[in-house]
Amino acid sequence: MTTVSPDTQASHKPFIELRDVVFRHDRLTVLDGLNLKVTQGSVVAILGPSGVGKSTILKLITGQIKPESGSITVNGLRVDQLSGNKLNNYRKTLGVMLQNSALLTDMSVFENVALPVREHTSLPEPVIRRLVLTKLQAVGLRGAVAMLPRELSGGMARRVALARALVLDPALVLYDEPFTGLDPIAAATVSKLIRHVNEALNVTSVVITHDVERMQGLIDCAHIIIGGKIAASGTPADLVHDQSPMIMQFMQGLPDGPVPFHYPAPDLAEDLLA
């Protein structure tokens, strides 16, 4: 298993820390004693096959769900113990870009980006306008300010969602499958924007994805989740050279291996002749 150098981890205070987190859905154990640290100002990817619990980690960090046991600390706050107004105040410091972009369909691009500002501040309209236009300029969509979400391409919608996530200058930005369903140009644009935002605003970024190819040049560190735990951590280059069968299968996209191609089923001959 590849790991990030302990010195590197120790030199930075963890901005996010998940300790011994256990989460079960119905009877299925999704996360089984997960430990994860993310240092401030870094871009970290949570990788893993579909259905392994990556989005569960995002929901735990945002406080949408609570763990059965263990602790989740973000910037010194115990997120798993927050509720009501305290949880809302915490969420105001987050920017989240969801998989479907999740723009409100009855509002224009401008209204979507302005929504969190209007709800949480009493800034005058000219200031809100300037703020929104600045964020849209940063994602290259100032010209689309009057468009409706249905008029945007998938890539444009993600960029608007990114502008909305950044409009209150969050300390932490979470991206849930930011490249899913995008063409290579749009995916590369979003990837560059994530890195650019991280460097320009000095935010901490967590990217939940299964897209191994997009990781090069984007992230500082990746954690691969398999079996409810971190199976490997390191830079994309480290992980590519990892020799454990599970990591090799995931990084090289092999259809069969420790994660079997076939879903458990009775014997084929018995099934066909039954």
Next chain:
Amino acid sequence: MSNQDNEFGLNRHLLNQLSDLGSCGLFLPKILMRIRPSFKQLGQIMRQLYFVGTRSMIIILTSGFFIGLVIALQGYNTLKQFGASESLGAVVALSLFRELGPVLTALLFTGRAGTSIAAEIGLMKATEQLDALELMAIDPIERVVLPRFIAAIIAVPLLTAMFNLLAVTGAYLFAVDWVGLDAGLFWGRMISAVDLGPDYLSGFYKSIVFGVVIALVSVFQGYNAEPTGRGVAVATTQTVIVSSILILILDFILTALLI
């Protein structure tokens, strides 16, 4: 499947329906707790009032006009046999104000606006828009559910009044311009037969109760829809079924209480 299995399935289905009704009732205080007198909330309610109210006017007004014509036609043919055709105005007004106006408007509103509210909220859930609001520290019940709920309650009594107006107009056109009844007699009998309290206001109270039922069922079904295409379809269908049944049951209960 054995009879016992059938019975078990039926009981479970009935139990699920009752449990849904209970959850729906518990959803009401959650919505009411979010009412805050503010211009922002008022603006959101007005916006929804346009979508659920103004946009329902065409179907309500058209239906009202033709139902007025049909009641007048049927009523005239029956009354004529007893030599009481001059009472047509009274018969039309009483049947409209007491029963048909509130009930038909509520059923039409369920089909036009209730389904639209349930589908819209269900789709917002399926496309993670409600999650996005929650993650922006914006309460989805306050921002999405409450304005639609209040707008529907305001819209139903207003639309009922418009339905009644157009139905009476339709009946008047039939009675006076088609079969040649005296206009003064038509209005005179109507005015003398209709009491504001037991006739018109009882229909008005009914329409408020129906408005609350439709609004609550629609937002509940949408908000609790399974976040899939099928889930949205089920929520929409359930809105029509549950609202329609509740409207008809409550109509009987309210009539018994108000008569």
